[in-house]
Amino acid sequence: MEPILSRNFDQKTPLDLAGFRDRGGYASLNNILGRPRDELLQEVKDSGLRGCGGAGFPTGVKWGFLAKDAPHPVYLVINLDESEPGSCKDRQILYRDPHTIIEGVIASAYVLDADKAFVFVRGEYRSGAEGLEKAVQEAREAGYLGKNILGSGYSLDIDVHLSAGRYICGEETALLNALEGRRGNPRSKPPFPIVSGLWGQPTVVNNVETVSHVPYILTKGADWFKGQGINGGTGTHIYQVSGCVNKPGTFELPMGTTARELIYEHAGGLREGRELVAFQPGGTSTPFMLPEHLDIPLTWDGPSSVGSRLGTGGLIVMDDSICPIDYLINVVDFYAMESCGFCTPCRDGLPYLVHVMKKFEEGTATDKDLALVEELCDTIFPSTHCAHAPGAVMPVQGALKQFRHVFEAHIKNQCCTLQGGQ
Numbered sequence: 001m002e003p004i005l006s007r008n009f010d011q012k013t014p015l016d017l018a019g020f021r022d023r024g025g026y027a028s029l030n031n032i033l034g035r036p037r038d039e040l041l042q043e044v045k046d047s048g049l050r051g052c053g054g055a056g057f058p059t060g061v062k063w064g065f066l067a068k069d070a071p072h073p074v075y076l077v078i079n080l081d082e083s084e085p086g087s088c089k090d091r092q093i094l095y096r097d098p099h100t101i102i103e104g105v106i107a108s109a110y111v112l113d114a115d116k117a118f119v120f121v122r123g124e125y126r127s128g129a130e131g132l133e134k135a136v137q138e139a140r141e142a143g144y145l146g147k148n149i150l151g152s153g154y155s156l157d158i159d160v161h162l163s164a165g166r167y168i169c170g171e172e173t174a175l176l177n178a179l180e181g182r183r184g185n186p187r188s189k190p191p192f193p194i195v196s197g198l199w200g201q202p203t204v205v206n207n208v209e210t211v212s213h214v215p216y217i218l219t220k221g222a223d224w225f226k227g228q229g230i231n232g233g234t235g236t237h238i239y240q241v242s243g244c245v246n247k248p249g250t251f252e253l254p255m256g257t258t259a260r261e262l263i264y265e266h267a268g269g270l271r272e273g274r275e276l277v278a279f280q281p282g283g284t285s286t287p288f289m290l291p292e293h294l295d296i297p298l299t300w301d302g303p304s305s306v307g308s309r310l311g312t313g314g315l316i317v318m319d320d321s322i323c324p325i326d327y328l329i330n331v332v333d334f335y336a337m338e339s340c341g342f343c344t345p346c347r348d349g350l351p352y353l354v355h356v357m358k359k360f361e362e363g364t365a366t367d368k369d370l371a372l373v374e375e376l377c378d379t380i381f382p383s384t385h386c387a388h389a390p391g392a393v394m395p396v397q398g399a400l401k402q403f404r405h406v407f408e409a410h411i412k413n414q415c416c417t418l419q420g421g422q
């Protein structure tokens with residue numbers, strides 16, 4: 001497999017424009033700008049590239065929804081808000097190779113005939129945003145941005161926007177509200193942003209990893225990209241491993257790499273004497289996978305086949321020193337804190353779920369509380385305005401099946417089963 005997104009990660013500091021060009025950077029634009037957009041869109045469709053922010057929707061199909069007679073200006077908004085606990089891949093590209101992002105944005109915006117691009121950066125990534133801003137300025141001065149890029153007749157500029165810092169701003173419509181200077185609450189859909197997005201204009205929202213793949217797909221071809229994957233996967237993905245492993249980190253690997261390979265080869269395996277209990281394949285909002293799922297390829301479809309989701313590919317490992325209930329209390333508490341407050345099941349339901357789950361750790365839970373946890377999850381899941389609250393309860397719903405015996409043991413023993421034994 002050729003490293004694509006991480007090909008310049010061997011540098012101690014991010015490459016400046018000259019260094020990036022020395023390694024072939026921006027060369028793709030000579031090949032892309034001026035080519036028929038239909039042809040390029042078909043190449044993206046054929047590549048099988050899917051949204052790397054966690055949704056996994058086919059990128060070419062999404063781009064195809066943009067009407068041919070869409071009123072201009074058309075906007076391309078890059079989601080670099082990466083706030084899902086356990087996910088840190090977009091940060092790697094931002095901090096280690098910002099020109100890769102710019103090249104990806106230009107290539108993608110050209111295919112969409114977008115007039116302006118915005119990169120929405122997570123508030124905590126301030127110095128990364130400053131580095132990206134500097135790279136944008138270099139690219140502008142070199143004629144890769146601005147009017148009539150490389151004499152192609154195509155014009156584009158990029159604005160870097162630093163988020164005020166709120167998890168829900170990673171949801172695409174909340175992100176658009178925040179860009180417009182409003183409170184970052186999710187909007188109702190339809191209309192979808194591709195019809196009416198930023199300031200009511202057609203807007204395509206893509207994750208930063210997704211667009212960073214595009215120049216390479218358009219120059220090397222869809223078949224080449226597909227060939228980078230294994231086990232039915234397409235292209236590469238920046239997987240991240242955290243939790244109870246010896247060497248947590250980020251690894252660009254073929255899409256379709258198994259959790260076994262990620263955990264035991266790349267992330268150094270589990271701590272001595274510990275056993276794997278479960279892992280979440282793509283951040284804290286993804287349901288647990290179990291040791292028997294270690295050989296399932298981490299593709300968009302692999303984890304779904306056992307009731308989980310690939311999500312961001314931010315794999316979190318839990319060994320037998322961790323109480324699943326205690327862990328989930330922290331997870332749900334995070335989502336409760338980050339609720340935008342618009343709908344009651346999320347705003348009030350999640351804190352109540354935390355309250356009930358804490359009883360299990362405190363040793364005061366009864367059978368009624370177990371039924372209540374189940375009922376709360378089943379009530380919250382289908383009744384909210386956006387996917388925030390469902391994402392919070394999905395791992396709990398999974399755990400109620402996978403670790404029911406742990407809930408029952410807490411009730412029977414009137415304490416956390418791990419207390420004193422970690």
Ligand code: SF4
Nearest residue numbers: 340342343346386388
């Ligand atoms: S589910 Fe939560 S985050 Fe989403 S709109 Fe409702 S209150 Fe806001």
